[in-house]
Amino acid sequence: MTPGARVAAAIEIIDRIRDGAAAEQALTAWARASRFAGSKDRAAVRDYVFDVLRARRSLGDGTGRALMMRLLARDGVGIDTHFTGEGHAPAPLGDDERADLAQPLQLSQAATHDLPEWLWPLWTDSLGADAKDAALALQTRADVFLRVNQKRATPADIIRSLAAEDIVAQPHETISGCLRVIQNARRIKASAAYADGLIELQDASSQFAVQAVPVTPGARVLDYCAGGGGKALAFADLYDAAIFAHDIAPKRMADLPARADRAQVQITPLATAALDQHAPFDVVFCDAPCSGSGTWRRTPDAKWQLTPARLDALQKIQAQVLDRAAGLVADTGMLVYATCSVLKGENQAIIAGFLDENPGWQVTATHQLLPGPAGDGFFLCVMVHK
DSSP: OOHHHHHHHHHHHHHHHHTTOOHHHHHHHHHHHOTTOOHHHHHHHHHHHHHHHHTTTTTTSOOHHHHHHHHHHHTTOOGGGTOOOSTTSOOOOOHHHHHHHHSOOOOOHHHHTTOOTTTHHHHHHHHGGGHHHHHHHTTSOOOEEEEEOTTTOOHHHHHHHHHTTTOEEEEOSSSTTEEEEEEOGGGGGGSHHHHTTSEEEOOHHHHHHHHTSOOOTTOEEEETTOTTOHHHHHHHHHSSSEEEEEOSSGGGGTTHHHHHHHHTOOEEEEOGGGHHHHOOEEEEEEEOOOOOGGGTTTSHHHHHHOOHHHHHHHHHHHHHHHHHHHTTEEEEEEEEEEESOOOGGGTHHHHHHHHHHOTTEEEEEEEEEOSBTTBOOEEEEEEEEO
């Protein structure tokens, strides 16, 4: 595909998303109908679409064509070399379009920072002086991070192994065993280190969260809302402990046994009905369902799909998850509540409500990470019985 054809494809997909399609659904539909597109073409089109979705409001929130024009202008890319009308490229810009591009957009604070209007007051209340920087960080692409299986390899081993396959990685500034991929990240899943279970794709903030939980040797650890099981795998790698994984939707854990085998660690999946039978646990880690506001660089369409009603429903689920998980913790154990959100209503407010209803618990540590170069936004609170 020519550069112009890639832009035209992105315009088509963006318009589908504006009409209500989910981003992944629209991208998949286009890829299936465009067998001529190679892997580099698909990657380039995907990057365009996600770059637009991250900054949809600050780019004017117009049609796919208008959004792509403003994206190229913002990034200093030659518009006239992409909008040529030749082959499958979009038609050249008209005089009215050029005039519109020359005029600065009149934007609200929420639009400037690419958030829905209703969410901006909650965002600023949650983050205070950090609100603007955190929102602007979500306009950019997130780095790719790897977790090294430290029971089987060192970060230096992995850096050398990846370099032999032209993948460049470097150690994270503060998180042990975490690597930042700075070249050819899309080759990770085809690498020998990944196939051998020596690395996993995992954001730096998630790795920090696992390392921030003090797990004693021989402890029984339950990843209560395991999803795909990434944190259960990290616990199994990092600690000499018995690791259990549970999710209310077991299909989310379907790949976990194969991933555990590849990593050469032991994880016991538990159905909901089996939790009480295996309780109590020394650590119950609850990565609760949330808005994902700290990860919107990776799933930018989620930012625009969130509604006040959905946020309210999530907060009710979070409170229920925490209440249920608390009953599985041993008398001397730890209850850990986590989200990949930066919103106070999903984090500090949930903890405050839980403590009001359960005065026998106390907080021993709290961490609020913001989206930025070091990783995604993430909240973590560790509690124990008084």
